[in-house]
Amino acid sequence: MQKHNYSKKEITAHSNTIKKMVRKCMNHLKKKEYELNITTADVDKAVKLTRVVNKSSNATYVHHFGTRVTAIQINLSYYQHVNEDRFHKEYDNFNKDPQIGGRRCLNLDHAYLMSVSHEVSHFIQFNNAPRVKRFAKNYEKSHGDCFKAVYRYLRRDLVNPIIDKDILDNDNQPKPSVNKETIMQKNKVIISSDIKKQMASQEAQHTLLKGSNKAQSEAMSAIRVDQYAEGVLIVHALPRTETGNLLEDHSNEILTILETEINMSKTQADLFKRNITLFSNKHKDDLPSSNLTKTFVLDLFETLNLKSQAKIIAHNKGEDVKTPLDTIIDKLVGLKTKTGKQRDGLIMTQSDLDDFKVRLINRFEIADKGRKAIDEAEEEQSVVDDVTEALLA
Numbered sequence: 001m002q003k004h005n006y007s008k009k010e011i012t013a014h015s016n017t018i019k020k021m022v023r024k025c026m027n028h029l030k031k032k033e034y035e036l037n038i039t040t041a042d043v044d045k046a047v048k049l050t051r052v053v054n055k056s057s058n059a060t061y062v063h064h065f066g067t068r069v070t071a072i073q074i075n076l077s078y079y080q081h082v083n084e085d086r087f088h089k090e091y092d093n094f095n096k097d098p099q100i101g102g103r104r105c106l107n108l109d110h111a112y113l114m115s116v117s118h119e120v121s122h123f124i125q126f127n128n129a130p131r132v133k134r135f136a137k138n139y140e141k142s143h144g145d146c147f148k149a150v151y152r153y154l155r156r157d158l159v160n161p162i163i164d165k166d167i168l169d170n171d172n173q174p175k176p177s178v179n180k181e182t183i184m185q186k187n188k189v190i191i192s193s194d195i196k197k198q199m200a201s202q203e204a205q206h207t208l209l210k211g212s213n214k215a216q217s218e219a220m221s222a223i224r225v226d227q228y229a230e231g232v233l234i235v236h237a238l239p240r241t242e243t244g245n246l247l248e249d250h251s252n253e254i255l256t257i258l259e260t261e262i263n264m265s266k267t268q269a270d271l272f273k274r275n276i277t278l279f280s281n282k283h284k285d286d287l288p289s290s291n292l293t294k295t296f297v298l299d300l301f302e303t304l305n306l307k308s309q310a311k312i313i314a315h316n317k318g319e320d321v322k323t324p325l326d327t328i329i330d331k332l333v334g335l336k337t338k339t340g341k342q343r344d345g346l347i348m349t350q351s352d353l354d355d356f357k358v359r360l361i362n363r364f365e366i367a368d369k370g371r372k373a374i375d376e377a378e379e380e381q382s383v384v385d386d387v388t389e390a391l392l393a
Contacts, residue, residue, distance in 0.1 A: 062122035083108035231276035
């Protein structure tokens with residue numbers, strides 16, 4: 001899973017939204033009709049224990065030791081936390097339940113509300129249910145009857161009505177007009193069957209080559225770079241929005257093909273689609289508007305020294321691929337980091353620079369003498385070995 005690239009300010013805003021949702025869910029469950037004996041102190045406790053993280057792992061859960069809950073953790077980078085119209089999946093054993101199962105969500109707020117209501121239900125399961133007579137003997141099973149009952153109160157009476165209203169309002173909005181060219185573009189076959197087969201075969205080979213062997217790593221990089229060249233060819237012919245993004249239908253179709261027909265993982269598919277689009281946008285003036293070929297793209301990759309997926313991603317971010325010498329020089333002069341922090345450099349004055357030059361030359365001379373001495377010793381040993389072998393023959 002790819003970590004969302006949120007700034008600190010954005011993470012704070014998301015955190016505030018999520019904590020408000022926690023409070024909303026808890027206050028809803030305070031209603032007497034649910035007989036959960038929730039107090040204002042319980043509501044405040046749930047909000048206080050809510051921690052929002054942004055990790056590249058599925059860390060959205062309630063942490064507890066028996067009936068003592070220590071955290072309600074919501075991960076902004078959880079794979080279902082996306083700002084788009086999509087199906088929000090639930091656990092398999094109740095995913096098809098009409099009230100607490102998976103459902104359509106329109107946006108990120110809906111996705112957060114689904115996750116928050118799920119985790120708040122777990123909080124009540126362990127924090128309050130043990131003191132409720134009807135749940136005292138069956139609250140322990142993670143997604144058992146107790147959890148489902150509490151989750152149903154939230155989904156049936158709070159969450160689903162909110163999302164359903166938003167969907168109804170959205171679907172009743174007048175649809176924007178589209179011109180004939182856009183319709184043709186949307187109906188166009190984006191990736192041909194032959195290309196799908198080729199990329200699927202490459203993906204299978206890439207999977208088989210996984211390992212620490214250097215030769216295998218080079219072969220894997222070559223496969224991935226070839227796929228990227230093909231990908232740039234595909235997206236370059238597609239229309240863009242004003243912000244340079246692909247049309248939503250095209251974006252979704254490409255991701256679906258990459259995952260279901262080419263067998264990329266979801267993380268790799270997202271990474272691949274995003275970076276072929278970024279590269280195409282960045283080099284729109286370098287790539288011919290028509291008759292673009294894969295060879296042309298591969299030649300451009302070679303010119304830019306983009307020999308791996310990592311280098312393509314770094315290039316798209318504006319991070320030039322540096323030589324080892326450039327990296328050493330950067331450390332010596334003390335460049336600023338991406339966050340604006342000033343690194344301490346080693347060379348600060350002309351006197352320091354002159355001293356460094358002398359010391360560097362001396363070190364190289366010492367190293368050269370050492371290498372020369374080793375070479376001479378090896379030659380002498382070789383002569384001794386030859387003489388010894390001749391005498392014993």
